[in-house]
Amino acid sequence: MTEPFQAPPVPPIPVPDVAGADATARGLPRRVDLTWQQRLVVDASAIADLGLRTTIASIVGAAMLPRLAGAAWHPSRVATEEHALDFYLDLAAKHDPELSFPAPTAAARVSSRPANPVATWMAHGEVRNLRFQSSFEAINPALRDQRRGYTRNNVVHAQHWVHKDGPHPTLCVIHGFMGSPYLLNGLFFALPWFYRSGYDVLLYTLPFHGPRAEKGSPYSGYGYFADGMAGFAEAMAQAVHDFRSVLDYLEHTGVDRIALTGMSLGGYTSALIASVDDRIQAVIPNVPVVTPEAAFDDWFPANKLVSLGNRITRVDKAKSDAATMFHSPLNYQPLIPRDRRLIIAGLGDRLAPPQQAEILWKHWDRCAFHWFPGNHILHVSQPDYLRRMTRFLHPFMF
Template sequence: MSPSRPNAAAPVDPPLPVPDVSGADASVRGLPRRVDLTWQQKLVVDSSAAADLGLRTAIASLVGAAMLPRLAVSALRSGDTRSERDALSFYAELAAAKDPQLSFPAPTELPRVSSRPANPIAEWTAHGPVQNIRFQSSFQAVNPALRTKRGGYARNNVVHAQHWRHDDGPRPTLCLIHGFMGSAYLFNGLFFSLPWFYRSGYDVLLYTLPFHGRRAERHSPYSGYGYFADGMSGFAEAMAQAVHDFRSVIDYLEYTGVDRIALTGMSLGGYTSALIAGVDDRVQAVIPNVPVVTPDSAFDDWFPANLLVTLGNRVTGADPGLTTAASAYHSPLNYAPLIPKDRRLIITGLGDRLAPPEQAEMLWRHWDRCAFHWFPGNHVLHVSQPDYLRRMTRFLRPFMFS
């Protein structure tokens, strides 16, 4: 039985009712100016932006809390301060080379994957067979000085994903990478209308980022805590592991016979998917959704995390320029995309204040002004989401079902 082709005109019901105020593709100049918006779009953008400020403060507070213990240790131990500066210099040197294969070495062994049926809720959501898969990560810290510590994160070093597969597969596979703290499979499946994509003929894989969900270390106060708990060097290694482990997922999919893979991700997942597009050319299409691309500059507005970053730089004696140079190591802006221009689509919200649309616009320029869709909502209220889901469908069809 051949997979059905997604119908771009078919109705897509979002998981939550949202105002029916449409977005559009960006023009050759980029995102629209305020004067270009209708009064309904202005109203939605302004109100959703105001709502996003509260969410941004809440998330920034959690990120700041994760950074505090590391900051306190650095203040008390001069050796830790020197180690952090040395680590930043290490990542800055890698970034300067702009070589993705040097920065993100490919896995050298096929993962030994184990699977078991997911819970009945997952199968009810997908309306088909669902497997939870796991395998031991083969990642080693890029920075040799951190390999012992990073290797000690036992739960984090087991990779988890959920795989929705058709009985007559393998099918073209849509992979989704979740956002910071948002690792729940059920939430992501509903938020992105993945059952609709599954019914349209795709297999679906939901990938769990390091330190999230079942990968969170014991006693972590929330999913994703470990991403920032080890400071800027820890964040760099978490991003490196996110890329490495997803490439192992690609190895697994190819081993099972999948020959067409599309990748999308939201927020931190959008950042990760954009970075993967500059590292691995086996992805047929990539769709970063509300991505951040320069976290160091985005954090400037993230109160109170921005204050702790500034304090941390003072305690460690880090040059802000060195911090920026080190952050470029895991920025997609540092690497040329390996996926052809016509297979890149960026989605952003004009009212987003966690991942401001200017971040997506920077990626759009770096990606040679590829396809670029905006909606008049914020980071989590994706107003007119059915529009961009249908946009995704039209975009993916030639590469996934040709």
């Protein structure tokens, strides 16, 4: 097996070599604690991230428009929204992950075929594309017929990098919103480096992304927000359910050590899964959002559309925020031991502000916490946190 502490590759996006560090017992550093180089990078990357945030917020806002128009023209839908809100609010109040996210009851019939030559070239090994029919049923019975109708979304996709000498400890990766291409994630997360270090790698495709996007979707991920708050809740529930089917498949093939990481929406999902399934040896949310309703408050113009939607449907914002706790990792206790949790945050991130990661850190009993001075996309000093991830994972995985 290749030495796990070898030097990581140069990141695919050239970035300044300005190091981050682990958080202290107090949490993230104050501005005065940073060097002038770190302050410069944080400020510059934060300004750059504002443009990205506005773009993403505009895309999310556009997905909400048909729903808002329907509510305005059909007042009867207001009652439907209110019932959905009450349903998720009641579930959230129980703080019971088994009730909120029931496990799959039957093993998935997974088909596996060789991936394209580009994937094989990038991994320098055997790569398989997996797919299977999702067994997910909407948590809210009133939405089951609607969710069954999303035929493309209900076929689960993943890519599996495997070694020929049998199953290895496996690193599972969950992409961010709109960021589903396997090639993109392989390069961004330096997955060939992890593969050469002895890991099998599995890249999981979230609902409504990539090949799971329904026909006519204007972009990958559109379906996450197209059905309003209830649709987002069900998409998160399906993301957890389908990933648990992936865990079943990995166990069936002989894998006995699994680590999970994810970025942004994938970080949010990985943190939630860590509160639902105890078969994961370690979890590493990367630039996660953990209170989406609070993050949206700063996402212009999506925040204005959410506010308009609440007025049209006469929904109380405090009640709506409480209902979103149904799928927040803050609503449940983690099942992964404290010493197997690591959170990564960017101080210049304005799409998933570092305060979001700090909230999760406090909920997770002040576990390991690493920061870098970049933003949501530009992960300055990424080789540092790749080494940090490797040192963190090695005792549990090998």
